[in-house]
Amino acid sequence: MASGILVFSEHDGGKIKKTAFELIAKAVSLNMGPVSAVVVGNADTSALGSYGATTVYTVNGDAFSSYTTGSYTKALAAVIAKADPAVVLGAASALGKDLFPRLGARLGAGVVTEATELDNDGGLVAHRPVYAGKAMVTAKPLGLALVTVRPNSFGIPAAGSGSAEVVAVDAGVSAADSKVVIVESKKSDASVADLTEADRIVSGGRSIKSADQYDAIIRPLAASIGATPGASRAAVDAGYAPHSHQVGQTGKVVNPNLYVALGISGAIQHLAGMRTSKVIVAVNKDPDAPIFAHASYGLVDDLFDVAPLLQRELEAL
């Protein structure tokens, strides 16, 4: 009988991502049986036990030096067959959102995308945003549940003293399991967290007026507090920032602790993408801008005056 929760734990070049610790701690609190973790590829798994995983399944081999759908799907399917969990959790990252539906179709399992809350109601109940967070719905998988969770939904408690048993699984994966070959992997801004995982975000809107000013004002202000730079659709469509920076319904949906919006009026499609931020700061010279209705702290002033002052104050902290 399937029981317990298996957490697909991503790592970045061998370092387990904090989203894995967040999910393991949440899995423990759901009280649905033993919590285990699975790590694919070579990584330091020693911390996973301290957040409550009792078993860590590892799958290693040459086929996992970088992510491919085919190799990871086969690896996860093998670990699921061995661990027989009732629920598999993973981060709603680019990797998780590529992998989980593929795995769901292979196993005939129910997949839930980007949950923001999980309950144990005699079985797993996931709460997830739809219409980019303009509405919420509950989803209940019948049988094996594969659920991706939006990063920063639960926070990470302090590590305990537990340790996990490590079980190596041979999934029989070879390079032939991926018909897709990675030709090149380019990484820019390696030090900056992805928008969807960022703890702090500083975004600029159309009022920033040019790509040069976006680079001269938004980027350094973001860097001053280790934040990831973001932008509204209007700013992206005007060419001030690349589309990968767009926050909103047709961009990234974000969930940081601190979201600073500079010169963003607060179009409904932008609000949909950032409304779950814990603290929202809005700077806009228009006191009637809709963003102020959603901001924790509003500052009615010109962003070109505020941004340098703010950066100086933050750098002095």
Place this chain on the structure above:
Amino acid sequence: MKIGVLLKQVPASDSRIKINGDQTGIVTDDIKWEINPYDEFALEAGIQLVEAKTASSLVLISLGGKDAEARIKDGIARGVKAKPEAIRLDDAAFVGSDPLGEARIIAAAVKKAGVVLLLTGKQTIDDDNGQVPAMVAELLDLPQVTFVENLEVSGDSLIAHRAMGSGQVDVVKSPVNAVVTCDKGMNSPRFASLPGIMKAKRAKIAVWSAADLGLEASSVGAGAAVVTEGAYRLPAERPSGKIIEGADAAAKVKELVRLLRDEAKVL
């Protein structure tokens, strides 16, 4: 080589969403419908591949009721130079399908239509699931290439740039017989021209049922679902915030930083 493009109609991204009385979904009365914005990138890519003669033909596939025909016609109008076929997948047996059920329907249609390369949006902006393309790929045993920002097809392979998060972009090579999901930045979708709109008005949209697709009715629809949806609700309102007063910008900024540090404790 035939290209397939999946189209879904969704509420426009500037729609205000209200929940219906029995909490089974949203109020659709005042909704302005559009082609899912990510599907527009797939459609544009498909049209360009046919125009460049890299692909021989284009088929638009949409799972949905008759009310979706206006969006399919919009797609036909934009792709008029590529002379697209159009197929709508509709059957009472399809109602209540979960993403895996939808994928079974679409996979059967992709196969029947003879599609080699299936282009889709990376997700739809209504359900925000992003599950169906990968599921279709798995059911057809095809490679998937998701979140693609740049796509080049030559011969029997394709090269795609995938956004992997944290600024990482993977350049991958895949057989062209694949499912590719398209992200913003891939291209600039065109609008329909007036002659295109006129031609699309007269275009025929085929309707395929479960029987046409050789699907057992029990393999799709609500009865086959492995995920059930509960009540829809609006998200919790944010507590109202405060406007920071001050003599000048410098005073306001000082107060803001104090509040972020001491009250909100986020610095």
